[in-house]
Amino acid sequence: xxxxxxxxxxxxxxxxxxxxxxxxxxxxxxxxxxxxxxxxxxxxxxxxxxxxxxxxxxxxxxxxxxxxxxxxxxxxxxxxxxxxxxxxxxxxxxxxxxxxxxxxxxxxxxxxxxxxxxxxxxxxxxxxxxxxxxxxxxxxxxxxxxxxxxxxxxxxxxxxxxxxxxxxxxxxxxxxxxxxxxxxxxxxxxxxxxxxxxxxxxxxxxxxxxxxxxxxxx
Amino acid sequence: xxxxxxxxxxxxxxxxxxxxxxxxxxxxxxxxxxxxxxxxxxxxxxxxxxxxxxxxxxxxxxxxxxxxxxxxxxxxxxxxxxxxxxxxxxxxxxxxxxxxxxxxxxxxxxxxxxxxxxxxxxxxxxxxxxxxxxxxxxxxxxxxxxxxxxxxxxxxxxxxxxxxxxxxxxxxxxxxxxxxxxxxxxxxxxxxxxxxx
Numbered sequence: 001x002x003x004x005x006x007x008x009x010x011x012x013x014x015x016x017x018x019x020x021x022x023x024x025x026x027x028x029x030x031x032x033x034x035x036x037x038x039x040x041x042x043x044x045x046x047x048x049x050x051x052x053x054x055x056x057x058x059x060x061x062x063x064x065x066x067x068x069x070x071x072x073x074x075x076x077x078x079x080x081x082x083x084x085x086x087x088x089x090x091x092x093x094x095x096x097x098x099x100x101x102x103x104x105x106x107x108x109x110x111x112x113x114x115x116x117x118x119x120x121x122x123x124x125x126x127x128x129x130x131x132x133x134x135x136x137x138x139x140x141x142x143x144x145x146x147x148x149x150x151x152x153x154x155x156x157x158x159x160x161x162x163x164x165x166x167x168x169x170x171x172x173x174x175x176x177x178x179x180x181x182x183x184x185x186x187x188x189x190x191x192x193x194x195x196x197x198x199x200x201x202x203x204x205x206x207x208x209x210x211x212x213x214x215x216x217x218x
Numbered sequence: 219x220x221x222x223x224x225x226x227x228x229x230x231x232x233x234x235x236x237x238x239x240x241x242x243x244x245x246x247x248x249x250x251x252x253x254x255x256x257x258x259x260x261x262x263x264x265x266x267x268x269x270x271x272x273x274x275x276x277x278x279x280x281x282x283x284x285x286x287x288x289x290x291x292x293x294x295x296x297x298x299x300x301x302x303x304x305x306x307x308x309x310x311x312x313x314x315x316x317x318x319x320x321x322x323x324x325x326x327x328x329x330x331x332x333x334x335x336x337x338x339x340x341x342x343x344x345x346x347x348x349x350x351x352x353x354x355x356x357x358x359x360x361x362x363x364x365x366x367x368x369x370x371x372x373x374x375x376x377x378x379x380x381x382x383x384x385x386x387x388x389x390x391x392x393x394x395x396x397x398x399x400x401x402x403x404x405x406x407x408x409x410x411x412x413x414x415x
Contacts, residue, residue, distance in 0.1 A: 028260030044332045053323060058346055066311050075311040097282055104284035107321060149268045168395040 002062065004029040008035065008047070009056025011214040013117065014174035015069040016057040020214065021170050022073040024207035027084035032214075061110055070107060073167055087164040095162065102160040102168035113142035114175040121183035140188075147188055152167035159202075169202045177203065177212065186209075221246040224266060225273035226253050230329070230388035231285040232273040237387055239291040242300035249375045286321060289381055303381050313375035316367075316382035320374075323363075327356040335396040354398065361401055361408055368407035373415075383415050390415075 007030050009016035009022070023030045026184050035056055042052045051058040051067045058065065061079070068070055077089035090096050100191045117141045120131050154159060161166045176199060179185040190196045201206070222244055223239070225232030239246050251257050251272055253286065259270045266274035267283035275288045279297070282288050293303040305313055330353045334345050367374065375382035390412060394401065402412050 009237035039334055052366060053319075053360075064311055066315045068322065069317050071311065071314040071318045074314050078310070093291070093295055095278055096294075097287065099282050101282050104287045104321075105269065107318075108284065152268060180414060 004031045006031050006033050006060040008033045008050065008060075009035050009042075011211065013037075013056050014115065014178065017174045017177075017211050017215065018069040018171060019057050019072050019076075019130070020211045021207050024210055025085040025088055025170065026076055026080050028076060028080055046081050058093065070103060070167075070171065071184070074172070076176075077167060084114070085165070087166065088170070089167045090164075098161040099166045099168050102166075103171055105160075106168060106171045110143075110172060111175065113139040113146065114179060115183040117143065117183060117185065118175050118178045121185070129191050134151045135198060140185075143185075143188065147192055150198075151192040151194045153156055154198045159198065165202060165205070169198070173208050173211075177208075219278055221278040222249050222277070223247070223264070223273050224249040224251050227270045229253075230332070230392065231271070233274060233388035234285040234385055235273050235292075236257070237290050237384055238292050238303065238381070241303060242292060242296050244296060244299060247272065249258065256365055265387065285378040286317065286381075286385060289385070293381055294332075303379070305376060305380060305397075306380065309320065309376045313380045313382045315375070317385060319363075320382065320385045323360050324357075324386060325389065328393060330391055331357065331396070331398050332392045335398065336392050354401065357398070358401055360403055365405040365407050368411050379415065383411075387415060392410040 005023070005028065007016065007019055011017055011020060011032070020030075020032075035047065037056070042051070042056055047058070048054055050060070050065050053067070054068070057069055057072065058067045059075075061075075066075060074162065074163055081089075081091055089099060093100045116135060120136050120139075123129075124131050150160070157163070159165050176189070180189055180199070220241070221236050221244065225234075225235070225248070236248075251263060255273070257263055258267075258272055263274070264270055266276075266281055269283065271283070272315065273285060273288065274283050275291075277291075280291075282291060289303075291330075297304070304310060330349060331362075334350050334353075338345055364374075371377070373379050373383050374386075390402075394402065394412070404410050
């Protein structure tokens with residue numbers, strides 16, 4: 001029997017939690033390896049060997065080492081196509097194309113403003129960094145525009161890529177969770193009818209609830 | 219029915235798709251979008267890409283946006299035509315990693331530099347030296363990682379030319395026409411790879 005895969009990094013990290021959600025959806029056994037970021041462990045030579053940009057997560061499966069959370073998720077889904085949630089990343093080329101499109105949209109359009117806001121609203125205060133009001137305002141506006149587009153899309157589609165919950169939706173979980181809790185941005189989501197429905201549905205999945213529990217206990 | 223690419227020749231994202239189609243020797247129809255006149259923000263185009271960005275793509279009934287989703291679709295759907303651009307099985311994971319690196323690490327700094335040093339002068343706007351300095355520093359760090367990577371691997375994703383390399387081409391080409399070229403020239407492996415691709 002194969003050894004469990006290894007995920008390096010704290011569950012509190014949005015990118016790490018993206019991978020954890022995917023592993024739980026796919027029912028793939030994993031071992032979480034702590035990386036002490038407060039002590040700069042992620043910038044030390046031993047860690048840089050597996051992630052040259054000094055970021056979390058990193059991932060190992062038997063002899064392969066990979067990084068970049070979305071690449072890790074794709075790998076997990078492709079290797080274990082028949083395990084757990086099979087429609088997470090379809091093998092049908094046309095369905096896959098739609099998933100890829102919205103996964104790219106998440107990475108290119110949703111992630112930049114939402115991760116800036118998560119940093120400014122959730123993490124900066126914790127590490128005594130002064131919040132940048134101008135950045136917050138600018139990114140609130142950008143996020144608003146993206147959510148308008150999402151609301152329109154979700155009017156005619158249950159999930160972003162189609163009728164099923166996929167990697168494209170999953171990828172949004174980490175940043176959005178922080179935005180609606182610590183970040184106090186719940187209204188941006190609840191005030192948009194379809195986004196509200198979608199967020200409530202994806203955030204109440206068992207896999208995501210487990211990830212949130214893991215974040216609380218570390 | 220022929221594949222369609224809606225876009226503008228100046229758009230680096232559209233170029234990513236054109237490059238893929240040429241590599242794979244595939245016929246397509248280019249549908250110009252008049253961005254100067256704001257065509258990409260009008261209803262007809264928004265139906266193809268609700269983000270109001272180029273390119274948008276059609277293959278029969280399939281409609282797609284996001285250049286990197288389009289290139290991946292083309293590479294899979296037309297696997298047996300022209301240059302492979304992807305690897306089967308294990309090495310695909312590595313190609314996937316470096317495609318993400320291009321999208322999140324390289325492109326962020328590189329496209330800001332391209333905007334400041336190339337597009338702004340085309341549109342008659344002034345360059346912001348502080349932004350240039352900040353992003354040159356960021357890009358330098360990324361290129362240091364690239365230099366180490368390319369010392370172990372001929373191309374970014376492995377032994378063969380893949381989308382992980384191709385995705386860099388449009389912005390890379392633009393940067394080579396600016397002072398940022400020096401950052402590439404200073405790193406022998408990166409410089410050789412850039413020349414190769």
